[in-house]
Amino acid sequence: MTVTAPERAASTVPGGPSTSTSATVRGMWRGGRGMVLFGLVVIVLAALTALVTGTSTEGRRLDPADATLTGSRALAEILGRRGIRVERVSTVEDVVRLDGPGTQLLVSSTAYLGDDDITTLSRTRADRMIVGTVPGLSTLAPGITASGQASVRSREPRCDLPAAVRAGSAFTGGGALTVPARSIGCYPGADGPSLVRSFGTPTVTVVADGAFMTNQRLAEDGNAALAINLAGAKPVLIWLVPEESRAVPGAGHASAGDLVPAGVPWAVLQLGVALLVVAFWRGRRLGPVVVERMPVVVRAAETVEGRGRLYRARRARDRASATLRAASAARLAPRLGLSGDATPDEIIAATALRTGQDAGWVRSVMYGPIPADDAGLVALAGHLDTLERQVREP
Missing domain, CATH: 3.40.50.880 (Class I glutamine amidotransferase (GATase) domain)
Structure with missing residues (x-):
């Protein structure tokens, strides 16, 4: 059974009701530890100030000196x-x-x-x-x-x-x-x-x-x-890569941040601090949750790799290809606007129309013969992935 720390911390005094030993923020303040809470508020205030006044770390699109995803x-x-x-x-x-x-x-x-x-x-x-x-x-x-x-x-x-x-x-x-x-x-x-x-x-x-x-x-x-x-x-x-400082006044290229009044960030900051103070004041400090350890934990990647090795050891390219094609068809059907019981001809026609691929090639990929070797099975997986990517990004 899973229990929480407050339930374990409760003590029963003989002849009287049980009393929780979990402390509240008000109790901490009364107990002479108010300075700790005050220090936490100051740290949070400083962090929020740094977030408001700090510069953005987002990269610039197509900047040759930018190493982020959108840079070049x-x-x-x-x-x-x-x-x-x-x-x-x-x-x-x-x-x-x-x-x-x-x-x-x-x-x-x-x-x-x-x-x-x-x-x-x-x-x-x-x-x-x-x-x-x-x-x-x-x-x-x-x-x-x-x-x-x-x-x-x-x-x-x-x-x-x-x-x-x-x-x-x-x-x-x-x-x-x-x-x-x-x-x-x-x-x-x-x-x-x-x-x-x-x-x-x-x-x-x-x-x-x-x-x-x-x-x-x-x-x-x-x-x-x-x-x-x-x-x-x-x-x-x-x-x-033009710099922002070269913006022409009155050219109509002001960003959304330039249109926000100067007092708005400070008002948002004050509201955030007030919200945190209320949260600390009304909150209750709970201990860690006691959980039961599972006897065995198997990663999903290990399960997939193990099944792949079994297929390869038995040379079960028929089952592997059938599994890949069935899973691909199940994922493609809802993206193509088809029901779960759509026929292969309906899926082939819709896929060819969406991707622009030849219907005969789509049929050979999704419902064609069993690959003759492992290289053919890998090629089949690549073709199925290409079809799904083209359907996702029309």
Whole structure:
């Protein structure tokens, strides 16, 4: 039976009722230990003050010096190892200083740039790579505009651009772009391509979304190859990361934090401290819960590995493949809007329609023959995982 510490701490005085020895905060204060509670309140107050006034540790998206999931430090290091000199700059003046025929300018944000800055960038001789449908896109990439929205997922290039053809499928989307004359579009969606390259002087490349360049996505599909082919087209890459301090007053780019009145954080802080004080005052200090130890604890990973070894020892590729396919079909059916008793033909048709894959290939993966060897079983697992990932991310 599981009991709590207060139940064990209760003592019974002969001839009288049982009395709990669990102390309350009020009892601690009366007992001369109020200074301990006061010290705790001061520590909590100091911690909350540090949280309110401290700087944010979140990374900046597509920053070549940022090692978080949304940064692009991995791409910058790969380019450096391939002989590409990556120059991270934060001002338009630095871009002009490094500008030249053997350079390429990468712009992923113009939120802190004014109209004059964008005009200056459009006059540089360097080739330009614009990531995202940023403000000022029509100036930096004449003729290329946003024409719609598209989900970000794994897509095939379906174009003749060598940089995209060599990379293959990539995690792209985020928007659709127009394709002006002397241009080529890749990775199309329903409303248009998500990558457009305009051949001129200079060459301008626009990608609707830069998720494939982040540290989180770089190792997936052909993302690394596409990012290297696009960003490493010239010996010098000028990577512009505008600083927040360069925000233009009245430009309309204030963040949500800038719109909050200065007294609001302190009011929230005072309410938090008051809530903690009330919680300590009304709370009751409980001891640790007494639990019974389980005789045996088996990790789920060990169970899966053990079953896999049994399948392999008996060469039961038929049961293993049937289990993988049944589990995949059970997970796909609700995501496709089908009931639990959907027929194989219904699941195949819905999966092919959602993913764009050939229905015959989907049938061979989900209901095909038993793999002939272990390598075929591993390949089958990979194909099933690909189908589920494409259904999850339409």
